[in-house]
Amino acid sequence: MLIIGEKLSIIAKRVREAMMSRDKGPIQEIARKQYEAGAGMIDANIGPAEDGGEELMEWMVTTIQEAVPLPVCLDTTNYAAIEAGLKVHNNDHGIAMINSTSNDPERFPMLELAAKYNCLIIGLTVGKGGLPADEEERAAIAAEIMARAMEYGVPLENLYLDPLVLQIATTQDQAIKVIRAVEMFQQLNDPPMKTVVGLSNISNGCPKHIRPILNKYYFLMLERVGLTAAIADPVEMKEAMEEKELFEKVLQGQEIDDKEKMRVMKKTIDVIMGNTLYAHSYLEM
């Protein structure tokens, strides 16, 4: 399992300020922490970055790779910024990844870059306008992205299909459909297609104290069906892997010693599977 550290995102205030003032300290500190917790790649999300995106991405890639021996996942809709980042990327630390292409024509040029720089690329299975209704629609879009990747000369082993994790607080029914999509994507090719998710979006909009719980158990449910990579908090994912055996038991309906943990796991599984309706206080019911 490849964990792509999610913490360097412009949405976080501290990161944004460091990006704007080009202060390497916080960026490198966060990169290092994620590396130590087991991240295999670092996501650099600079937002749409309409202005000065190229220079910012260059700076991010260099700053991160100065601190940790990892490849970077270049996360922006700005094509030029991605290319700028790829040019300075140190491939001795691994192959870079583009985040992302999709079935929206605006995003097709990203495949050109992936072919030109022979790097990895995420294919987000959404089209123009509207979200996919279920795993079948996601797979249909995935098939189109795969075909397009081949046209552009991107080898399928460099393509990571992303089913787009949605917020459980507003679109609960999609949680299980994403799990099924991850299973289905793998069958789209032999050897199986690689898959990736932006994990933490599952708990976006949920109260702070339940976010890690949802993130961890959702991750374990995806992991067991063969997910290849996750953009996530490496610290949480490390904890999740430590609970993996217990979680599997609970999922199989077995008892575990820690009754409180069992209750939390069961309730969370029910919410993810859509057996009970999500509410912020679902653990208290």
Added chain:
Amino acid sequence: MALTGVEIFKLLPKTNCKKCGFPTCLAFAMKLAQRQASLDACPDVSEEAKKILGEASAPPIRPITFGTGDKAVKMGEETVLFRHEKKFVNPNAFVLEIKDTEDDATVDSKLNDVLTSEINRVGQLLRIDGICITNESGDAGKLQSLAERIAQKAPEVAVMVNTENPDAADAALKPFSGKNPILYGITEANAEKMVEIAKANKAIAGIKAQGLEAAAALTEKVKGLGLEDIVIDSGARTASEILEHNTYIRRAALKKNFKPLGYPVINFVQRDEPMYEALVAGLGVCKYASIVVMSSAEKWKNLALFTLRQNIYTDPQVPMQVEQKIYKIGEPTPDSPLLITTNFSLTYFIVSGEVENSKVPAYLAVMDCEGLSVLTAWAAGKFTGSKIANFIKESGIENEIKHRELIIPGYVAILSGAIEEKLEGWKVTVGPREANALPAFLRQKVA
């Protein structure tokens, strides 16, 4: 039951020859699973695969087209019972009944109602889709002359001929032969003759049964006689029968894969009063009718029914969008505040509602972001500094207001610098994150 794309793929030749128009067999398989492609497009598929796929890929509710040309109505192909699960596929047809006992003036006035029924609502052209000519007189000649009158005066409108008398059916169907009409009135007693007439005129078989069991038996019989394009009238007439029958038919087709009821449904909802009739027609719209036959088509009634149909058949997955423009709320003056948001309709409804609640007249700039909400649109690069600046410049609002202040949603506070840079002379103010804080915010602003 329906196969998944991957299961279908296993049955395809896997040559990636592209003759089907898709880049790979897999892509084609996925489209087949979505029912967005037809197996006929593959020239190399084996007979065995064809058989398996043919059975499995037949939609549980048969697709049927009523009428021809631009105004033809597609029916059937539904996949769910509740619209939040997945989009209801083919909006029902509204059909106006004209009887052969009605005088020419009444007939012409009803025809006129149909021909002038078209209205444009949120970008869709909506209309009364068809006419049902009913053999009320029992006389074949009368029905025939009504049919001829209608074929001449309303040649583009889809027609359904309503009679149990094969002679009348034969005479009245002729003018519509080849235009996908419906021959309604096929019963256990007349099925043999009527199906022959329907076939000769390329008509859809409209079966008339008493109850669901009888309806199922009758569709089997009609199918046995060689006609597969069928629409079902189960005999339901009261609202409670319509709800029961339509629910059972939809469930039987979708959940039990019960083929004899896997056809579109006709509901007859005629009532004495147009307003009340509209409510029963609305039941048909909400609950699974493909054709709703009514006795009148007043403009106000049509508007409400067209709107309901549009609402119910909106894709819950595609966020409904409102038109990009600057909306006036209350009666704003050149000094009134200007706010901006995205065109996700729910965002628009809530934001405009709260601005209304504030009682502060204002301009609300609604920007086309493909129906995404504010934060999602920003992340997707659709709600960015330069795009907002362009929209504001091109909207012409600068000629309407005196000030140069734009209020942006709190969630995209990050954009304020970028907008100010690109929109010279403007000041950007960060508004609240949630719409319900708008009334207080706006009142304080103008205080």
Added chain:
Amino acid sequence: MAFAEPKEAFPGQVVPVTIGSEIQETFGGENTLPFHKFEGSVPNRPLIAYEIQDVPPEDWPETVRKVYEGVSDDPVKWARYCEDELKARSIALRLVGTHPDSKNLSADDAATVVKGVLDAVKVPIIIMGSNHVEKDAEVLPRVAEVAKGRNCIIGKAQEKNYKTIAAAAMANDHKLIAMSELDINLSKQLNILLTQMGFSREKIITDPMCSALGYGLEYTYSVMERIRLAALAQNDEVMQPPMLGDVGMYVWKIKETQAPEDVLPEWGSLEERGILWEAMTATSLMLAGAELLIMRHPRAVEYTERFIDELM
């Protein structure tokens, strides 16, 4: 192939709610989808309440304002008219005059109006604030007290003010409308919070927020259907209260109920259009699960009742 009716039975049931004292009305209580008498039990018909308000309805469009000419200047007269002439089964009094942007009437003013109306009529009463979060939290506890013993519905409690309002409803033995904004998960959350403070789930009416035909009706419709399925199929207890469609308020402010025929001839008669708009919004929401409706125009109510007759 033999046909067998594909009946569905559900483990869950909607809570029946009874309101009123001298005259009582009950709604909810079904163990099946709306009006599915053919496969379950639907013991009570939906209840329609006539909407009246504490101040004259100046912002109601002509079509519906003129019906109440001569009585709408006084809530007591207005209530009597609904009970005596219109044979209202229930009346919903909205205290819009308490809104700070309206007349900013005080809690005491509101209490006087409520007392007057309660003394004048016998049918069950729904008492609603002005939907101003802070002001409602002041006004509703006071009127709940005045209405003690009448087994009313008080509302609306929202996430930001539910504690005071629910406490008042509890102390004075009333039912409570719990409103959230078109979000099934927040709706569940609010009901959980209410039950956690000791408010009985059997006294809640869920308001998932109404929208008018053509103005987001499909959102309300689907949220209602999903709430109902959670209540019945998942047997989710906090989702089992009956639901409110606050129809009139949303319908009589949109363009379709106000634009004159001479301006928009393709829309036909304004009068008929407005009335149908209200009735059709109501009947559609009933088909999605609403058991309590608040409406304004007597003809819209009449047609809606007839529709219920035909379905019951």
